[in-house]
Amino acid sequence: MNLIEIKHLYKHYATHKAVDDISFAIPKGSIFGLLGPNGAGKTTLLRMITGIFYPDNGEILFNGRPFDPQTDIHSIGYMPEERGLYKKMKVGEQALYLAQLKGMSERDAKDKIKYWFDKFEINSWYNKKVEELSKGMQQKVQFISTIMHSPDLLILDEPFSGLDPINANLIKQEIFDLSKNGTTIIFSTHRMEQVEEICDRIVLVNQGKKLLDGEVKQIKQDFKQHLFRIGFGVMPNFAQVATHHFSIIKQEQLAYTVKLTEGSTNNDILAHFIRHNVPITSFQEILPSINEVFIQQVTSMTGEPPQVAGIDESSKAFTNN
Amino acid sequence: MNKIWLIIKREFITRVRKRSFLIVTLLVPLFFAAMIVVPILIATNSKEEKRIAVIDDSHLFLNRFPDDKGVYYKYLQNTSIDSFQTKYAEYGYSGLLYIPQLDIDRPSGVTYYSDAQPGLSVESKLTRRVNDLIEEERLKKANIDAEQLKAVKADISIEFRTGNEGQKGSAAVAYGVGYASGFIIYIILMFFGMSVMRGVMEEKVSRIAEVMISSVKPFQLMMGKIIGIAAVGLLQFLIWVALIATIQLILPLFISGDAVAAMNDGNTMMQGGSNAAMVEAIEKIQFVVGSVNWTAVITCFIFYFLGGYLFYSALFAAVGSLVNEDPTDAQALTFPITLPIIIGIMVMISSVQNPSGPVAFWGSIIPFTSPMVMMARIPYGVPGTVPYWQLGLSMSLLIVGFLFTTWMAGKIYRTGILMYGKKITWKEALKWVSRKA
Numbered sequence: 001m002n003l004i005e006i007k008h009l010y011k012h013y014a015t016h017k018a019v020d021d022i023s024f025a026i027p028k029g030s031i032f033g034l035l036g037p038n039g040a041g042k043t044t045l046l047r048m049i050t051g052i053f054y055p056d057n058g059e060i061l062f063n064g065r066p067f068d069p070q071t072d073i074h075s076i077g078y079m080p081e082e083r084g085l086y087k088k089m090k091v092g093e094q095a096l097y098l099a100q101l102k103g104m105s106e107r108d109a110k111d112k113i114k115y116w117f118d119k120f121e122i123n124s125w126y127n128k129k130v131e132e133l134s135k136g137m138q139q140k141v142q143f144i145s146t147i148m149h150s151p152d153l154l155i156l157d158e159p160f161s162g163l164d165p166i167n168a169n170l171i172k173q174e175i176f177d178l179s180k181n182g183t184t185i186i187f188s189t190h191r192m193e194q195v196e197e198i199c200d201r202i203v204l205v206n207q208g209k210k211l212l213d214g215e216v217k218q219i220k221q222d223f224k225q226h227l228f229r230i231g232f233g234v235m236p237n238f239a240q241v242a243t244h245h246f247s248i249i250k251q252e253q254l255a256y257t258v259k260l261t262e263g264s265t266n267n268d269i270l271a272h273f274i275r276h277n278v279p280i281t282s283f284q285e286i287l288p289s290i291n292e293v294f295i296q297q298v299t300s301m302t303g304e305p306p307q308v309a310g311i312d313e314s315s316k317a318f319t320n321n
Numbered sequence: 322m323n324k325i326w327l328i329i330k331r332e333f334i335t336r337v338r339k340r341s342f343l344i345v346t347l348l349v350p351l352f353f354a355a356m357i358v359v360p361i362l363i364a365t366n367s368k369e370e371k372r373i374a375v376i377d378d379s380h381l382f383l384n385r386f387p388d389d390k391g392v393y394y395k396y397l398q399n400t401s402i403d404s405f406q407t408k409y410a411e412y413g414y415s416g417l418l419y420i421p422q423l424d425i426d427r428p429s430g431v432t433y434y435s436d437a438q439p440g441l442s443v444e445s446k447l448t449r450r451v452n453d454l455i456e457e458e459r460l461k462k463a464n465i466d467a468e469q470l471k472a473v474k475a476d477i478s479i480e481f482r483t484g485n486e487g488q489k490g491s492a493a494v495a496y497g498v499g500y501a502s503g504f505i506i507y508i509i510l511m512f513f514g515m516s517v518m519r520g521v522m523e524e525k526v527s528r529i530a531e532v533m534i535s536s537v538k539p540f541q542l543m544m545g546k547i548i549g550i551a552a553v554g555l556l557q558f559l560i561w562v563a564l565i566a567t568i569q570l571i572l573p574l575f576i577s578g579d580a581v582a583a584m585n586d587g588n589t590m591m592q593g594g595s596n597a598a599m600v601e602a603i604e605k606i607q608f609v610v611g612s613v614n615w616t617a618v619i620t621c622f623i624f625y626f627l628g629g630y631l632f633y634s635a636l637f638a639a640v641g642s643l644v645n646e647d648p649t650d651a652q653a654l655t656f657p658i659t660l661p662i663i664i665g666i667m668v669m670i671s672s673v674q675n676p677s678g679p680v681a682f683w684g685s686i687i688p689f690t691s692p693m694v695m696m697a698r699i700p701y702g703v704p705g706t707v708p709y710w711q712l713g714l715s716m717s718l719l720i721v722g723f724l725f726t727t728w729m730a731g732k733i734y735r736t737g738i739l740m741y742g743k744k745i746t747w748k749e750a751l752k753w754v755s756r757k758a
Contacts, residue, residue, distance in 0.1 A: 101327055
């Protein structure tokens with residue numbers, strides 16, 4: 001069962017096509033990664049899923065029915081990349097206000113605030129103004145405000161930016177817990193190592209088009225280069241590596257990375273070394289990282305490498321129009 | 322609807338809770354009260370006495386300067402001006418009036434010596450007095466009886482009534498009330514308009530906007546803010562009206578019981594000059610209160626305050642949504658909006674002097690200026706100066722106007738609020754109006 005189904009979605013602006021015929025489905029309960037370089041159309045896509053923008057064309061199904069922002073918005077928690085809080089407002093009042101805007105009654109909201117503030121150990125901040133908190137503390141409050149109404153769909157756009165490792169871990173753990181309890185999570189980022197760690201499925205978009213869609217494990221299999229890393233007790237000599245079964249890609253101390261020749265099998269490699277009586281200590285297939293898949297896919301589309309992790313977040317500008 | 326109510330509530334409460342709200346709300350009526358009370362107190366309590374020495378070499382004016390309230394004249398005979406000119410202060414005089422030998426047909430050389438500037442009232446009193454006396458002398462010389470002349474002179478005051486019912490009115494009072502109302506509307510448009518703009522900017526710069534927009538429609542967010550701030554303004558205005566009314570009611574009790582008694586007895590029991598001045602002041606206030614149709618003025622004021630505010634605040638909100646981190650952008654972007662308000666205040670100033678002229682008429686019909694200009698005209702009388710059809714047309718156009726600006730601003734706002742890091746011009750923003758979301 002899919003919580004979200006997106007069918008042939010279009011959103012064109014005067015100067016460019018932000019979303020150009022994108023379709024994918026998000027299974028209920030999955031952690032879904034939405035990947036793409038800056039300006040790929042991720043935010044526009046998310047804004048359509050959250051009802052902020054209307055698509056030019058195409059259809060969004062929410063829980064099998066056409067998406068209706070009026071009611072379905074209460075089942076969605078959205079933490080945008082450009083996020084913030086009212087600086088002069090008290091933390092508790094702020095959380096209460098945002099929860100009520102999501103349709104919660106004042107009593108329910110207060111109960112939930114107590115639960116989450118206890119869980120995150122921030123009860124003592126209740127009467128502090130947001131501006132008095134550090135950026136990391138504000139992010140915690142922001143995260144709580146996003147999940148307080150127990151949304152079916154949680155959308156997190158770069159949730160870890162600005163968080164220290166301890167808080168990032170806390171929130172990562174919370175994401176896993178929520179997922180376990182059935183919350184579907186869309187996780188938009190260009191930090192690829194997080195994607196491999198967290199996501200079940202991903203969709204990769206670039207220049208408004210979908211490049212790739214599927215389970216993380218499957219994608220790694222699909223894009224594997226048949227590379228193997230073999231560790232040795234003693235380095236083999238030249239004669240001992242002469243074979244048509246593989247070619248050497250990289251040589252390290254007491255290890256080779258080799259590429260399997262088409263038509264050969266893994267066992268051919270092992271058999272070769274065993275035949276030459278080379279002591280083998282390890283043998284491991286090297287799967288591509290999502291980062292490598294990402295770069296390869298995006299580069300093959302545009303001809304130049306995309307901007308990936310590590311760029312300065314704050315200096316980046318949206319160019320949706 | 323529930324959500325917009327939540328937004329209104331937040332906007333209202335966060336503003337009313339601020340210390341500055343309390344201060345402004347209490348200080349403004351105190352300021353008004355001070356403007357009324359201080360002159361009265363000064364008039365009542367000016368105990369400073371002036372003793373003026375008079376040296377009259379013409380011998381025409383001997384003992385003909387009557388003592389006035391706090392001003393006493395002393396005639397010095399056989400004193401030479403040359404010796405006394407430098408010494409009057411030592412003898413305890415605050416000034417010295419010197420009248421030389423006069424040719425009654427071409428008088429000149431009358432001089433008043435004092436250490437400090439004598440002040441306008443003393444100056445004009447002395448001048449008038451000397452001129453009156455010279456006139457009397459001339460009449461005597463021409464053999465005209467002063468009493469006869471007095472009898473011939475006309476002294477009537479015209480009563481000005483306006484409208485069909487012959488309402489009693491005073492142009493001066495209408496001018497004052499009209500000017501004040503127009504000016505207050507101007508301040509409100511600027512002050513609360515800017516307040517809306519700053520609120521929107523705050524939401525955009527602090528990046529709460531997109532979080533909000535994921536729960537409510539941009540239009541709800543914008544209208545919630547506008548209505549919330551309007552409620553703050555309205556509350557403030559009503560508190561002022563109530564406070565000023567209360568102050569007016571209890572003011573006489575505080576100043577002096579005698580004065581009230583004097584007034585109640587039909588001004589027959591005035592006790593001394595100081596009370597007279599105060600009674601005069603209180604009478605003036607009562608005349609002002611009585612000669613304007615306050616129901617019409619306050620009702621229209623609330624209408625034009627809200628109408629004008631809604632008309633402009635949506636535009637201010639649109640500007641706020643266009644501004645990025647750099648607040649100096651705001652100045653360039655607000656100019657097209659503040660310009661018509663400033664034109665409005667200028668038209669208002671000219672209309673209040675000529676409330677039936679074409680400038681006043683057009684200014685009070687066009688919604689860009691009507692809140693200010695119409696408020697300047699209304700104290701002159703409805704339907705006397707402002708016929709009902711003009712009032713109706715002006716109000717209808719203002720309603721149509723603010724529906725239009727709100728619709729247009731909503732379109733700009735919903736796009737602008739989500740645009741970061743890009744400088745946006747009005748030209749670009751106006752293109753968004755015709756675009757669908």
